[in-house]
Amino acid sequence: MKKLINAMVILSILTSCKSGNKITSSEIGETQIVTILHTNDIHGNYMPFQTTLGSATSQTSDPERDNLITFEKEGEIGGFAALSTAVKEIRNSRDNENVLLLDSGDTFSDDLLGNLTEGEAIITMMKNLGYEYLALGNHDFDYGRDRTEELMKIGGFPLGAANIIDKRTGKSIFNNPYLIKEIRGTKIAILAVGYHNTNLTGSSDNMKNLEFRRGNEVLKEILPELMEQADIIVLLSHQGTAVDRLTAEEFSDIDLIIGGHSHDLISKPEKINNTYMVQAMADAAALGDIELEIRDRKLIGVKAQHHLLWLSNYEEDPEMQSLIGELRAPHRDHLEEKIATATDVIDRQYKSESTFEKLVGNLLRSEYDADISFLPGVGYGISLQGEITRENLYLANSSSP
Template identity: 70%
Template sequence: MNNFKILNITMILTLFMSCGSGSETGTPEEPNSQTISILHTNDIHGNYLPFTTTSGSATSQTGDPGRDTYISFEKDAEIGGFAVLATAVKEIRSIRGKDNVLLFDSGDAFSDDLLGNLTEGEAVVQMMKKLEYDYMALGNHDFDYGRGRTEELMKIAGFPFGGANITDKRTGKSIFGNPYIIREYQDTRIAILALGYHNTHLTGNPDNMKDLEFRRGDEVIKQYLPELKQQADIIVILSHQGTAIDRLTAKKFKDIDLIIGGHSHDVIDKPEKINSTYIVQSMSDAAVLGEIRLTISEKVLTGIEAENHFLWLSDFEKNPEMETLINSLREPHRAHLEENIATATAVIDRQYKSESTFEKLVGNLLREEYDADISFLPGVGYGISLYGDVTRENIYRLIPHSPKLATLSFTGEQVKALLEQTAANQKPMDKYEVVGGLLQSSGVSYTLDYGKALGKRISEVKVNGEELQSEREYRIVTHTGMLTGLHRYDELGRGGNIQKKDIQLNEFTLEKFKELGVISIPKNMGEVTIKGK
């Protein structure tokens, strides 16, 4: 049976915004019209293997009560991975006609995984090359191995990477010279403009981006629109700015026909329409393949159909050629990747906008090891849940990067200022200023009220059960990445008696999990109370 005919039966993801398995908007197809299909992925984060969903959770941004859009899986089953993604892409190309199908990615594709680290991103790029992607917008994590390595990976991929709002300071031009591409079908020309994440410089190692400047998308759209309107009939934005910014973009620019989103890991099945612009997005982790069918009459977009194909392994066979490629890439590293570290007796998940079970567990271990009052770790938006056997690569899916640990002293006043910063990061006055997830902590309890003014959102702060004292010094444990101003947490770099350790956070976590043998949900969950969402 054709997988795409039974999709509505097998897909059981619950959405509390943008629900439904597909939609049609606009006028019916006319006799002289043409249909062009666009397939799209976003935020793969190096997740090339299937993973098992868990009820209410599974990825870092499903089952998170802190998100504006709540997404929850309703069954425990295997989903995703490039072998089934390849099957879905091949089938759609066969149905629609390969020459009528484009394949795009909205960024954060090849990093955030142990095999990704071992191959500096090449493993997933080789898979993307085999799938014959047409274009990719550069996400913030696509610079995790440095600008130079990103360029090397683009050459390996054989398709362009772009970011119109990412300027190479050495040339003064858009990175890699691919701010947009033009594709022509019959007599219709489609322009696809790529936009990266404007706050990329606040989300990773600054040394990897020292030659780059990141600008707001609306600034460069204004610059490029006249040029695109001259060269194309249909204008598409391939965006790694997040849904909130995509909505602002649609409100501001009436000449954009379609925005294919990324960064916020949203599921937008029924295309949102703002003015004359449609917006779609397809979650993350190679678990979903988005499909858009554009109906064009006399060079004008007259209708759109869109749906998200959830890649349940029960519905899709693995493509044997892709499976062979994956095995060949894994084989030299298999023993290292699959080393068993511990057993999780309950679901240890990562949340992004609320307290994270995984970070709480790691934070508790850090506090114990370094006799600290409080641990602080960044709110991170990628990673999948741990349950059952936990391997080395499972841990690296959650902590792929290698900052070293650090301790420092902080006054109570500085603790409060840091907590106010995370409150501002999540809901600032200007949506372009949103960056990162909720600051993850252990040892400090507090109430965060988004209904209050900036700078006055944090109250009832206690450290290990005792009220915070402004002048008292507290011992803090964190990692060196946080000392560089990651997610605007500049206050940590101003702490006293900073001591950098010789062990990386991921290796520390791996060693401690191995010592424990069994891991479970920390007892001090619930230290943070969030109001006024």
């Protein structure tokens, strides 16, 4: 009887092949690897910057934050030209058709060139690099909802968030709540959620006709239908690590959460119940690299790491450098205007007072002959040191996350 069953299985496989139906590795019990490369919270930072040992970027090294991050050395890091080199190297070393490139939001603004072009410069770089999907962050509406839609069309890839509702249609914004990719027979759903308090972090005029719902409320509605369409569920989240942990605790059917908003570096996957979590810091200083191990269309393991984009390790991609030069050319004199020189590091913090806050506060008090100055959330950006240009100062003077 056992021999008869085996013969029937073999006959079934041969019949399927003869009829033209491709038998994928996931269907015959072999392990396949799908790579997801990811970034988050770029905030328009497309150029490399100089690190310091104690403080360098965004919220990372603030001693008051839960996840303290410091750089191991001084040096130049990040930028789209180094990012392009890293992405191309990984695509070339692995099966390019099995590699996805995603972003978890807060991408276009908070940089002078980004603002001068209302995000077009950054989305053009992302298009060149081959991004496939972006979860909308709270700063991705800094130029208004209509401009965000224009940027999506320029980029040629979907932007979305299942919990951001367009009141005019009653559907999720741009009707792109998720993306389903089929790779060697396995259907991978990438579901996007944005920050539910986005309307409290920017101009209300930029968010007319938009409703921002809590991600977990929407997940209860959308996950059941998505599970019928896909084998593996990836949540591309701009909710922040604390909320992502709550999501992982509540929704065990989510296989992987790729996070953003809180600027954390979670390289070794954090696992809660059945759900893995990762995040790739901020400011295009790191590229997240995830390998999904799949067998029989089910996730059996996750390997993850991050690549710090030190220019000493990654030669800047000439093609991307050329594109950046073209985008900067009309604005170069304005961008590179010299403003001042910092004789010491003017560092940035987020939850605690930093040198930058003291500097700005004292300037305001002096200018307006005031005793007290209040700062509306300028607690993150790139630390200033040495020669300061207009674009350096602008990137340092960013708003809250």
